[in-house]
Amino acid sequence: MILPNIEKTNKKYIREQQIAEESYKRLIQIMRDLTDEDENLSGIKITKVRAKGLQVLRIYVDGCSTAQLKSLNGEYKNRIRHLLGKSLQLRYSLSISFYIDTELSAREELENLLHDNDLS
Secondary structure: OOOOOHHHHHHHHHHHHHHHHHHHHHHHHHHHHHHHHOHHHOOOEEEEEEEEOOOEEEEEEEOOOHHHHHHHHOOOHHHHHHHHHHHHOOOOOOEEEEEEOHHHHHHHHHHHHHHHHHHO
16 A cells, blocks of 8 residues: 655645745735725735645635626736745746635624624
């Protein structure tokens, strides 16, 4: 039985985390700049960024309507991807996709239920 090279696997995972963390920081600035140019993007907050492999980013947002999400995944996607790639100075362009972060709303609902039960 051949065991996978654990050290190599850990290095890849660490690199994914580094790319996600650095992308998160850069995306916040990119979104600020885009919001200054286009007020239709106001209210969108980036909640987390997950790297899937070393070339795919899943960007989770909150405070975003479905129309804004379509704009992010449509007309703004290539521009954001270009600005992010330039900022990170990577050899390859990242593939990015935006998703609504449902984790926050689920957490808020749970907290409200717990709070309502405490009052009863």
